[in-house]
Amino acid sequence: MKAVDKHAKIIAAATKVFAKKGFFNARISDIAKEAKVADGTIYLYFNNKIDILLSVFEEEIGAIITHTRKLLDEEQDPRKKLEIFIVKHLTAMKKNKYLAEVIQIELRQTTKLVKEYRNSKFNEYINIIAEIIEQGQKQEFFRQDIMPNLAKRTIFGALDEVSRVWNTSLETHYSVDEASCQIIKLFVSGILIDVESSSP
Amino acid sequence: MKAVDKHAKIIAAATKVFAKKGFFNARISDIAKEAKVADGTIYLYFNNKIDILLSVFEEEIGAIITHTRKLLDEEQDPRKKLEIFIVKHLTAMKKNKYLAEVIQIELRQTTKLVKEYRNSKFNEYINIIAEIIEQGQKQEFFRQDIMPNLAKRTIFGALDEVSRVWNTSLETHYSVDEASCQIIKLFVSGILIDVESSSP
Amino acid sequence: MKAVDKHAKIIAAATKVFAKKGFFNARISDIAKEAKVADGTIYLYFNNKIDILLSVFEEEIGAIITHTRKLLDEEQDPRKKLEIFIVKHLTAMKKNKYLAEVIQIELRQTTKLVKEYRNSKFNEYINIIAEIIEQGQKQEFFRQDIMPNLAKRTIFGALDEVSRVWNTSLETHYSVDEASCQIIKLFVSGILIDVESSSP
Amino acid sequence: MKAVDKHAKIIAAATKVFAKKGFFNARISDIAKEAKVADGTIYLYFNNKIDILLSVFEEEIGAIITHTRKLLDEEQDPRKKLEIFIVKHLTAMKKNKYLAEVIQIELRQTTKLVKEYRNSKFNEYINIIAEIIEQGQKQEFFRQDIMPNLAKRTIFGALDEVSRVWNTSLETHYSVDEASCQIIKLFVSGILIDVESSSP
DNA sequence: CATGAATGAGGATTCATTCAT
DNA sequence: CATGAATGAATCCTCATTCAT
Numbered sequence: 001m002k003a004v005d006k007h008a009k010i011i012a013a014a015t016k017v018f019a020k021k022g023f024f025n026a027r028i029s030d031i032a033k034e035a036k037v038a039d040g041t042i043y044l045y046f047n048n049k050i051d052i053l054l055s056v057f058e059e060e061i062g063a064i065i066t067h068t069r070k071l072l073d074e075e076q077d078p079r080k081k082l083e084i085f086i087v088k089h090l091t092a093m094k095k096n097k098y099l100a101e102v103i104q105i106e107l108r109q110t111t112k113l114v115k116e117y118r119n120s121k122f123n124e125y126i127n128i129i130a131e132i133i134e135q136g137q138k139q140e141f142f143r144q145d146i147m148p149n150l151a152k153r154t155i156f157g158a159l160d161e162v163s164r165v166w167n168t169s170l171e172t173h174y175s176v177d178e179a180s181c182q183i184i185k186l187f188v189s190g191i192l193i194d195v196e197s198s199s200p
Numbered sequence: 201m202k203a204v205d206k207h208a209k210i211i212a213a214a215t216k217v218f219a220k221k222g223f224f225n226a227r228i229s230d231i232a233k234e235a236k237v238a239d240g241t242i243y244l245y246f247n248n249k250i251d252i253l254l255s256v257f258e259e260e261i262g263a264i265i266t267h268t269r270k271l272l273d274e275e276q277d278p279r280k281k282l283e284i285f286i287v288k289h290l291t292a293m294k295k296n297k298y299l300a301e302v303i304q305i306e307l308r309q310t311t312k313l314v315k316e317y318r319n320s321k322f323n324e325y326i327n328i329i330a331e332i333i334e335q336g337q338k339q340e341f342f343r344q345d346i347m348p349n350l351a352k353r354t355i356f357g358a359l360d361e362v363s364r365v366w367n368t369s370l371e372t373h374y375s376v377d378e379a380s381c382q383i384i385k386l387f388v389s390g391i392l393i394d395v396e397s398s399s400p
Numbered sequence: 401m402k403a404v405d406k407h408a409k410i411i412a413a414a415t416k417v418f419a420k421k422g423f424f425n426a427r428i429s430d431i432a433k434e435a436k437v438a439d440g441t442i443y444l445y446f447n448n449k450i451d452i453l454l455s456v457f458e459e460e461i462g463a464i465i466t467h468t469r470k471l472l473d474e475e476q477d478p479r480k481k482l483e484i485f486i487v488k489h490l491t492a493m494k495k496n497k498y499l500a501e502v503i504q505i506e507l508r509q510t511t512k513l514v515k516e517y518r519n520s521k522f523n524e525y526i527n528i529i530a531e532i533i534e535q536g537q538k539q540e541f542f543r544q545d546i547m548p549n550l551a552k553r554t555i556f557g558a559l560d561e562v563s564r565v566w567n568t569s570l571e572t573h574y575s576v577d578e579a580s581c582q583i584i585k586l587f588v589s590g591i592l593i594d595v596e597s598s599s600p
Numbered sequence: 601m602k603a604v605d606k607h608a609k610i611i612a613a614a615t616k617v618f619a620k621k622g623f624f625n626a627r628i629s630d631i632a633k634e635a636k637v638a639d640g641t642i643y644l645y646f647n648n649k650i651d652i653l654l655s656v657f658e659e660e661i662g663a664i665i666t667h668t669r670k671l672l673d674e675e676q677d678p679r680k681k682l683e684i685f686i687v688k689h690l691t692a693m694k695k696n697k698y699l700a701e702v703i704q705i706e707l708r709q710t711t712k713l714v715k716e717y718r719n720s721k722f723n724e725y726i727n728i729i730a731e732i733i734e735q736g737q738k739q740e741f742f743r744q745d746i747m748p749n750l751a752k753r754t755i756f757g758a759l760d761e762v763s764r765v766w767n768t769s770l771e772t773h774y775s776v777d778e779a780s781c782q783i784i785k786l787f788v789s790g791i792l793i794d795v796e797s798s799s800p
Numbered sequence: 801c802a803t804g805a806a807t808g809a810g811g812a813t814t815c816a817t818t819c820a821t
Numbered sequence: 822c823a824t825g826a827a828t829g830a831a832t833c834c835t836c837a838t839t840c841a842t
Contacts (some may be wrong), residue, residue, distance in 0.1 A: 006826095023308055024224035025397075028812060038828045043813070104308060108364070150362065150374055150382045157352040157361025164308070165353060174350055182350045185343075186387060206801095228837060229804095238803040242841075251836065406805095424624035428833060438807045443834065458705055508705045509622055510763070543785075548776055550782045553765060554758040561757025562750065564708070574750055582750045585743075586787060606822095628816060629825095640818075723835040792803065 007045050010035045011059055014052045019101035019167075053102075060099050061121040064092050068128060078136030082188060085129060086159060087180045093163035094176050104164050108168055126156045158183060207245050207255035210235045211259055214252045219301035223253055223309055253302075260299050264292050268328060278336030281313060285329060286359060294376050304364050314339045314349040326356045358383060407445045409435045411459055419567075421496035423509055453465050453502075461521040464492050468528060478536030482588060486559060487580045493563035494576050497585045501577055504564050526556045536574060558583060610635045611659055614652045619701035619767075623653055623709055634713060653702075656708070660699050661721040663691050668728060672689050678736030684761060685729060694761035694776050704764050726756045758783060781784045 015037035017026045019171045028049060046052045064083050068088050093100040103122075129152035136142035162179050174182075217226045228249060230251075232239045263309045268288050272281050292311035293300040329352035336342035362379055376380075413435035417426045428449060432439045446452045468488050472481050493500040503522075529552035536542035562579050574582075611775060613635035617626045632639045646652045668688050672681050674749040674762060729752035736742035762779050774782075 011252075020217060027810090032829095039812090040814075040829060041827055044826070049812070108304060108308060146385065147374075147378075147382055152384065153361045153365060154358040154383055154386055157357040157359070157364075159357070161353045162350065164357075178347075179350060181219025183345055183354055185346065186354055187353065189389070197340065227835090232804095239805095239837090240803055241801085244801070365833070417614065427831090439833090440808060440835075441806055444805070449833070453698055489667055504708060546785065547774075547778075547782055550762065550779060551786065553761045555618045556787055557757040557759070557761025557764075558754040559757070561760065564757075565753060574747075576608060578747075579750060583754055586751065586754055589789070627814090632825095639816090639825055640825065643817070644822070 005036065006035075008153060010037065010042055010045055010052070011056055015056050015060065015096075015098045015102055018056065019098035020054060023049075046148070049124055056102055058121045060096075061103065061125055064172075065121065065125050065128070066093075068125075072128070078132050078139060078142075079188060082129075082130045082136070082155075083180075083184050085132060085143075086155075086183055086187075087176070089159050089174045090163055090180050090183075093159075096168050100163050104160055126152050129155050143152055155187060158187070206235075206237065206241070210237065210242055210245055210252070211256055214256050214297075215260065215298045215302055218256065220255065221300035223249075256302055258321045260296075261303065261325055264288075265321065265328070266287050267292075268325075272328070272332075277341075278332050278339060279341050279388060281332045282329075282336070282355075283380075283384050285332060286355075286383055286387075287376070290361050290363060290376045290380050292384075293359075294366060296355050300363050304360055326352045329355050351356055355387060358387070406435075406437065406441070408557055410437065410442055410452070411425060411456055412435070415456050415460065415496075415498045415502055418453060418456065421502035423449075443489050455552075456502055460522045461525055464488075465521065465525050465528070467492075468525075472528070472532075477541075478532050479541055479588060481527075481532045482555075483534070483584050485532060485585075486583055487554075489578045490555055490580050492585075494561075494566060498566050500563050501567055503562055515571075526552050529555050547563070555587060556589070606635075606641070610637065610642055610645055610652070610744065611656055614621075614656050615696075617696045618653065618656065618705075619698035627739065632692075641651060654766075656702055656749050657707070657710070658721045660696075661725055665686075665721065665725050665728070666677055668725075672728070672732075673762075677741075678732050679737060679741055679788060681732045682729075682736070682755075683780075685732060686755075686783055687776070689759050690763060690776045690780050691782075694766060697767050700763050701767055704760055724750045725729065729755050755787060760788070 014031045017034050032042055048152045049117050069086050071088055075081050130148040133142055133148040133151050137144055214231045217230045229239050232242055250324050271284050271288055275281050330348040333342055333348040333351050337344055414431045417430045417434055429439050432442055471484050471488055475481050530548040533542055533548040533551050537544055614631045617630045617634055629639050632642055671684050673680050710786055730748040733742055733748040733751050737744055
């Protein structure tokens, strides 16, 4: 087996274990067992436990960013782009629930664990939303009085919380379509400059 | 000192310590020191570490619920009520950043720590949003095609993420007014049945 | 049991265990078992493993220094003082073989473990030899051409190596008297200004 | 490269690494890196880590023994022989500080690591001192009341401690000449039968 | 009720050694 | 012979929890 494969195997195992147990309750031996390697092997590929978490985060988010950008490049209309982002995010989270957990739960712990870490990938990801909004404002599809940096948080937070529920099984489970549709309705109709309503 | 006072002191200390260090990195002795009691004393008021966390959560959220309900009772218009909820939440989170952290971070850990715990208070809290929406739908201010249970997540998630940023100091700090105004715009204009736009 | 007692018990246990196994092969649990305390208890009194070693060293050497100084104060003649030092050192090492091992073996490891550590107690101890020599030179009992700082090393090294053998059981075991007598002969007759031999 | 060369390279590397870090803190990979071979290669030439240490010791001491004996064979007078031994030892230790460390530090650990090991080379080495003394006693240059086996320890211990300081850089650095001269004075004048003083 | 010294289970990490290539 | 990736046993240290005072 190549080094790349083992690295990937550990990442996958860690994603699963962190999601199931949370970072602190996850033992290195859990990850090792899940990845079918020895405990020590993990330290050939990662510096320490937190390094695994950050790697999981960076790599998985990185893959989503790449894929999302490709989808967005095929579309010009910012209104459609926003829809695509929302659908893509929810789809990705529904598909990889382990990842969803890691992003949601561990994202909030990271700050406490490594002060210097800046979540560059995460910022890159949510800035996609800001870019879409800015483009929409330039093309006068979106209201000028919306602040892109606040709106990106609002939208990401909404998506994040909705997909969180998918993992807790405490409530009615909505399909990706349902959820996307609802969230798009809430946001797009709001963010969109309503031409008709402004006319007399 | 009365038992009630000591209980309150420990809750306050725990809120502060959990917020600063996170649940797992917080030591019982940290909380004891902050509360100016002995380590062992804490176990006279709480069963174990997780019990402190849950108590913090329940009591602090409980206080917010009480206060929020009082504010909402003074208002009839569901559109105004939604605004009140949003402003109240952001104000509370800005005022007590420790609490904000605890709600945001620990909320997501809880599931992993105690399987049987159902976050009753948290559910009670976000169900306030659902109630407002349902009322608004009955009174035909809000669209009928919005699902209250999905919308409550969307709105809470948005508020939560926006207030999370206040504690990370990584970005421009918006005032409560700015943030409330923006979020209300995004949601209310979207959720509101736009009478004008539906007219010919 | 008072804290002082437990501290002392751990020091005694550590001395024994370090002597038997050496610092690196000694496990904290060995020391804990020997001291009849829990592993964790050790960390209430010492910061870490190396701290135990340094404490053992400082405290045991400290006691010897105190006792040696008391003995020396009762004597004026530097020739006698040197004898007293030699006898005292060998007696102490024969009595507490564990300590002898720790001084001899660990003294040499310490430098590698803690760069900043300066063995202040050890230096204080061997400087007693230098002081005796200087006094003897002032009173013209000892040769002026002897360098006290080199001689102190020579004498300590000799004593140290001789007492080392007592713990290895590889060779004929000399009594303290025999060894003292021999070493004194070698050194004192050499260091002493031989009045007769300089006379014609 | 021949096997002999690789063996020698590893010995040289191990000497350096053990001296710098001490036996326990030295990693096999450190030695491998220093010797520019793979970790596994070391196990083609040595059984295990302690075997390397013992080999280093035996081989380096062996070389010194050979050289020392050659020097001594060229001299008949035991008084001169003792001087030669002292100068030779200090010169060797000053030249190869790595070796000095290994002899001094590891000599004392060995007993704890391998019970059955008897340090044959080391004993051979210090027995040279005993032989010189015995010869000196036969030829009536040295006092009869000196016990050669105790004196050999005394002299070796003194030399060892003096050369130890050269590696710690904590004190004034004496030259080999200075140190030899001082130690010879201390011992030889003491061990020598003082003809004049015994005459009436 | 309050204390805080003592406990000891638990886990991240290291590194000597092996063995498939 | 040589390699170095992989192994997994071993251990220091932390900290939630207890209980004698």
